[in-house]
Amino acid sequence: MTVTIYDVAREANVSMATVSRVVNGNQNVKPSTRKKVLEVIERLEYRPNAVARGLASKKTTTVGVIIPDISNNIYAEAARGIEDIATMYRYNIILANSDQNEDKELSLLDTMLGKQVDGIVMMSDAVTPKLLQSMENSPVPIVLAGSIDESQKLPSVNIDYFQATYEAVNMLITNGHKRIAFVSGPLSYTINVKYKLEAYKKALKDAGLDVDESLIVAEDSTYDGGVEAWKELNQIENPPTAYFAGSDELAIGIIHAAQDHGIKVPEDIEVISFENSKLARMVRPQLTSVALPLYEIGAVSMRLLTKFLNKEKVEDQNVILPYRIEKRDSVKEKSKK
Amino acid sequence: MTVTIYDVAREANVSMATVSRVVNGNQNVKPSTRKKVLEVIERLEYRPNAVARGLASKKTTTVGVIIPDISNNIYAEAARGIEDIATMYRYNIILANSDQNEDKELSLLDTMLGKQVDGIVMMSDAVTPKLLQSMENSPVPIVLAGSIDESQKLPSVNIDYFQATYEAVNMLITNGHKRIAFVSGPLSYTINVKYKLEAYKKALKDAGLDVDESLIVAEDSTYDGGVEAWKELNQIENPPTAYFAGSDELAIGIIHAAQDHGIKVPEDIEVISFENSKLARMVRPQLTSVALPLYEIGAVSMRLLTKFLNKEKVEDQNVILPYRIEKRDSVKEKSKK
DNA sequence: TTGTAACAGTCAAAGGTTTTCCCTCCTTTT
DNA sequence: AAAAGGAGGGAAAACCTTTGACTGTTACAA
Numbered sequence: 001m002t003v004t005i006y007d008v009a010r011e012a013n014v015s016m017a018t019v020s021r022v023v024n025g026n027q028n029v030k031p032s033t034r035k036k037v038l039e040v041i042e043r044l045e046y047r048p049n050a051v052a053r054g055l056a057s058k059k060t061t062t063v064g065v066i067i068p069d070i071s072n073n074i075y076a077e078a079a080r081g082i083e084d085i086a087t088m089y090r091y092n093i094i095l096a097n098s099d100q101n102e103d104k105e106l107s108l109l110d111t112m113l114g115k116q117v118d119g120i121v122m123m124s125d126a127v128t129p130k131l132l133q134s135m136e137n138s139p140v141p142i143v144l145a146g147s148i149d150e151s152q153k154l155p156s157v158n159i160d161y162f163q164a165t166y167e168a169v170n171m172l173i174t175n176g177h178k179r180i181a182f183v184s185g186p187l188s189y190t191i192n193v194k195y196k197l198e199a200y201k202k203a204l205k206d207a208g209l210d211v212d213e214s215l216i217v218a219e220d221s222t223y224d225g226g227v228e229a230w231k232e233l234n235q236i237e238n239p240p241t242a243y244f245a246g247s248d249e250l251a252i253g254i255i256h257a258a259q260d261h262g263i264k265v266p267e268d269i270e271v272i273s274f275e276n277s278k279l280a281r282m283v284r285p286q287l288t289s290v291a292l293p294l295y296e297i298g299a300v301s302m303r304l305l306t307k308f309l310n311k312e313k314v315e316d317q318n319v320i321l322p323y324r325i326e327k328r329d330s331v332k333e334k335s336k337k
Numbered sequence: 338m339t340v341t342i343y344d345v346a347r348e349a350n351v352s353m354a355t356v357s358r359v360v361n362g363n364q365n366v367k368p369s370t371r372k373k374v375l376e377v378i379e380r381l382e383y384r385p386n387a388v389a390r391g392l393a394s395k396k397t398t399t400v401g402v403i404i405p406d407i408s409n410n411i412y413a414e415a416a417r418g419i420e421d422i423a424t425m426y427r428y429n430i431i432l433a434n435s436d437q438n439e440d441k442e443l444s445l446l447d448t449m450l451g452k453q454v455d456g457i458v459m460m461s462d463a464v465t466p467k468l469l470q471s472m473e474n475s476p477v478p479i480v481l482a483g484s485i486d487e488s489q490k491l492p493s494v495n496i497d498y499f500q501a502t503y504e505a506v507n508m509l510i511t512n513g514h515k516r517i518a519f520v521s522g523p524l525s526y527t528i529n530v531k532y533k534l535e536a537y538k539k540a541l542k543d544a545g546l547d548v549d550e551s552l553i554v555a556e557d558s559t560y561d562g563g564v565e566a567w568k569e570l571n572q573i574e575n576p577p578t579a580y581f582a583g584s585d586e587l588a589i590g591i592i593h594a595a596q597d598h599g600i601k602v603p604e605d606i607e608v609i610s611f612e613n614s615k616l617a618r619m620v621r622p623q624l625t626s627v628a629l630p631l632y633e634i635g636a637v638s639m640r641l642l643t644k645f646l647n648k649e650k651v652e653d654q655n656v657i658l659p660y661r662i663e664k665r666d667s668v669k670e671k672s673k674k
Numbered sequence: 675t676t677g678t679a680a681c682a683g684t685c686a687a688a689g690g691t692t693t694t695c696c697c698t699c700c701t702t703t704t
Numbered sequence: 705a706a707a708a709g710g711a712g713g714g715a716a717a718a719c720c721t722t723t724g725a726c727t728g729t730t731a732c733a734a
Binding site: 284 | 387402
């Protein structure tokens, strides 16, 4: 039925060991033998069985990728980075969505280990103790992409969320705003609460501004969440004049809600977002945004994983990538100084 | 080192076959035996090796998914549909990007077959003869998701692109437009040239309008492509007053290019797009758009694949899903009649 | 009481590779 | 001319399960 290494060996009058050597590029084969074997492989259309190979070698050249939701551009972008580097190093990817649900994450982890992946790249906005423990017990390396494990026990790739947020909020402060809203995604996400929110508070304090809890709102990181946030923030006595938005969609929701009420951006209110997806250029005004290097986070994570897989030495297993702030039209020039 | 079925068998005083039965839910095991085995499994933290299992059973419970680009929302949405249904049927997904490059598609196909996937879901905007041939020779079932193989030899899931386009263009005609532009993605894509473009031409002809080749332009399906298209179309003597755009990004590009030149949508020009991603609601005016059910295309494709994998009977292997046109603000009401 | 069927379980082959160990020739070296 | 060393390749174990053939036991109908 299917042609095996054994068939090739027989046809080529060599042992299966030799065929294996040829297939795997082992040097211990005479060129003439190699040629002969290669010809038979061609003729028989032999295709090595990766499953058998995996069983024998204990390597599957497959890595697991667990992400919250591939249909969300943020994760999709990172996934592409992961896959590109994986391909470059001849790995395939088993991709699964966790919906940021701990039980799914746990069971996915288990499934993938059962499938004998050589390593795992994990994206999770909330690394719970249980999850962390599972990952630490993993027999194969795991790297966290764009995800925070505060204990720093696991390798990870991130940007300095605190610094980035601080800088963004500061732009707004520099532009003279006193009432700056903080609109973020769910506060169950580590990055939102431990980094962005903290940085926001620190920036205000450093500028001698009060932190008004009513200016802090959390919604789903969606367009509608942004609209919702704007409404909420505009029924308080003293609405904000500037917004820090945790994502592009949030920012666009805020802007459109405002515009629909005759408020002009950036003339009347200013908005800065955190993401800089391609959406940022596709709305008017175009979004000033902290550029999150999603693709790079994915790519570097995968590269880091390959280092572990190849037993290369890794200097620092918690990588911090640079970010920049893309200045466009939702924040006035002034701050450029 | 790693605990195997053999260790469990020894500890539980049964044969590995019995352990295997317990693990696989085979009924031929006495409840007391089952319990005993389960306890040992628990205690030893035994985790079945899916690779060995795959070798022995010749089933991997893994399916391959080949798509042009996961970072593109269109495919990501479909991928999510695929993955959800795959999960529901306990399959995992090996995901790979082809960049719509025939060589990559071919080699990906080969790699996945080598990995012994049980089936494949393929998305390709240009099913070449060579690719088709490879897929036909596949030892495992392959279904085409949102992709056209004109020979209909392979199972597939699509919508009626022709009808949808015809209807969309007709809305524009109904609104009194005589000069309607057709702006699409690459003409190397089957759907664009054989369905959308043909439908556009037919709609015009049926309305007694001439087809003006200078109103037909193909660009990358991106925002910038849309901007480009608008520019191109507005340096001809008699620019169009309405646009059929092959994707949301294209539509948005066209709209913004126009707006940046003081042209109002839908007062001065009207635009209808083909996709209805979440972007459609995130721009002003909101996009009137043919709603492409991407998630469903993915989900139904995967479901179809499971039917083949379970040897269920399939009535029609070329599924056509319904579509609708989402009426919003980039086309005037009139056509609603 | 016997025969039979269902049930529980065992044994061992099979699945397709990789890999370790070993052997046989040749070449070199001395 | 003998010893040493290396290149090329073979044999077979190992990887961990599933699965089909088979055996022994039990329960029940006849």
